[in-house]
Amino acid sequence: MSSYKKNSITLVGSVALGTGVMIGAGIFALVGQVTQLSGQYVIIAFMLGATVSGFSAYSYVCLSNAFPSAGGIAMYLKKAYGKSTITASAALLMVLSMVINESLVARTFGSYIHRLFNDFLPQESIVFLGVFLVIFAFVINNVSNKSIQKVASLTSAIKILGIVIFSVIALMASTFEFDKLLPQASSANPASLLGFVASISLCILAYKGFTTITNSGAEIKHPHKNVGRSIMISIMICTLLYALVILAVTNSLTIDQLIKAKDYALAEAAEPALGQIGVIFTVIIAIVATVSGIIGSVFAVSRMSAMLVDMDMIPFYSLRKNQRTQKNTLIYISGISLFLTLFFDLSRIASLGAIVYILMDIIIHVGLIQRLKDQVSFKPLIVYSAIVLDAIILIAFIVYKLMYDPFIVIVSLVSIIIVFAMEKFYLRNSENDASEMN
Numbered sequence: 001m002s003s004y005k006k007n008s009i010t011l012v013g014s015v016a017l018g019t020g021v022m023i024g025a026g027i028f029a030l031v032g033q034v035t036q037l038s039g040q041y042v043i044i045a046f047m048l049g050a051t052v053s054g055f056s057a058y059s060y061v062c063l064s065n066a067f068p069s070a071g072g073i074a075m076y077l078k079k080a081y082g083k084s085t086i087t088a089s090a091a092l093l094m095v096l097s098m099v100i101n102e103s104l105v106a107r108t109f110g111s112y113i114h115r116l117f118n119d120f121l122p123q124e125s126i127v128f129l130g131v132f133l134v135i136f137a138f139v140i141n142n143v144s145n146k147s148i149q150k151v152a153s154l155t156s157a158i159k160i161l162g163i164v165i166f167s168v169i170a171l172m173a174s175t176f177e178f179d180k181l182l183p184q185a186s187s188a189n190p191a192s193l194l195g196f197v198a199s200i201s202l203c204i205l206a207y208k209g210f211t212t213i214t215n216s217g218a219e220i221k222h223p224h225k226n227v228g229r230s231i232m233i234s235i236m237i238c239t240l241l242y243a244l245v246i247l248a249v250t251n252s253l254t255i256d257q258l259i260k261a262k263d264y265a266l267a268e269a270a271e272p273a274l275g276q277i278g279v280i281f282t283v284i285i286a287i288v289a290t291v292s293g294i295i296g297s298v299f300a301v302s303r304m305s306a307m308l309v310d311m312d313m314i315p316f317y318s319l320r321k322n323q324r325t326q327k328n329t330l331i332y333i334s335g336i337s338l339f340l341t342l343f344f345d346l347s348r349i350a351s352l353g354a355i356v357y358i359l360m361d362i363i364i365h366v367g368l369i370q371r372l373k374d375q376v377s378f379k380p381l382i383v384y385s386a387i388v389l390d391a392i393i394l395i396a397f398i399v400y401k402l403m404y405d406p407f408i409v410i411v412s413l414v415s416i417i418i419v420f421a422m423e424k425f426y427l428r429n430s431e432n433d434a435s436e437m438n
């Protein structure tokens with residue numbers, strides 16, 4: 001069985017875990033990716049992403065107040081849909097989106113180190129550096145919660161301070177003017193309404209780290225109070241940091257330069273303003289951010305996977321006798337993350353993660369408003385708004401990708417179908433086995 005240590009995570013620790021995941025993926029991996037779709041409106045896209053995430057977070061806060069648990073989202077889904085294919089599949093989609101996030105962060109780690117040593121390291125080294133980070137996160141997560149919390153708290157403080165220093169110095173060096181809040185439009189890469197709306201899907205990935213907090217609910221001190229607080233504090237911290245960083249980056253680089261350097265945008269932006277020392281400083285902060293981000297993500301997804309096993313929602317095979325469930329799930333999720341890191345680039349990893357996550361998010365909102373209105377206190381208008389916003393953004397993103405990268409849409413669709421089909425088959429066989437035993 002998996003083990004959870006009640007009251008082992010403080011309010012500060014839970015905020016550190018949430019911001020650790022968000023900042024690792026959001027600032028360093030997605031600024032360039034979002035700019036490619038939104039053009040000069042990148043800062044507006046991120047602010048709208050924060051708004052949509054705030055609407056979504058409302059549902060999670062209400063649910064966590066009613067049902068704080070180490071399984072978080074898996075437990076919310078079971079409360080809404082019972083032990084069903086929808087519950088198991090949506091929970092597994094959440095696990096998959098978190099594993100995809102690990103690969104996104106791992107690839108970002110490799111891209112930034114390669115940017116610093118591109119004269120010595122071949123392009124292929126990005127993949128192997130990412131693989132190294134996944135393995136490192138796996139090793140760290142075999143340590144106690146207390147150790148993980150200390151690492152998350154320390155690295156979150158370091159990277160937030162580092163990002164603020166980078167942004168302020170870069171803005172001062174670029175002679176920032178408020179009447180130039182939006183950068184000049186690119187003639188080579190003109191923004192479109194469809195691309196702008198689609199870009200908000202990727203921005204949502206930059207804030208989805210708050211789900212790390214909900215999945216650790218039973219381990220957080222005073223969860224009825226602190227889970228909601230942790231979520232809102234994490235989103236606010238990240239929104240302010242994203243705005244500051246984007247202003248610094250867009251005042252240092254043109255839109256075309258930013259798109260060209262989309263996988264390592266912050267490091268590229270540091271050079272005009274701060275020179276090679278700025279590049280080194282930014283890469284160091286990126287390393288700290290991505291390392292803490294993937295540690296926090298693995299921490300959460302391993303516990304959610306263990307909860308699904310305990311709930312008999314997913315097929316599971318123990319690799320070692322007498323080994324705890326959570327330790328076994330670490331091996332499986334790290335394996336999937338390694339596969340994605342090896343065979344998908346940053347843009348496709350981000351796209352896959354956005355589609356899978358937003359679909360799961362819609363299922364959560366629908367379950368709350370249709371199935372749990374008598375058990376959970378919430379304002380329906382906010383939840384309906386979250387559903388509509390998610391649907392608009394997801395449709396726009398899929399249409400955009402069908403036009404420019406249909407392969408990733410096919411991969412996403414096939415993955416989702418496989419998840420639902422596998423869960424339907426597994427749950428049906430489990431019910432048959434149970435009835436035969438009785």
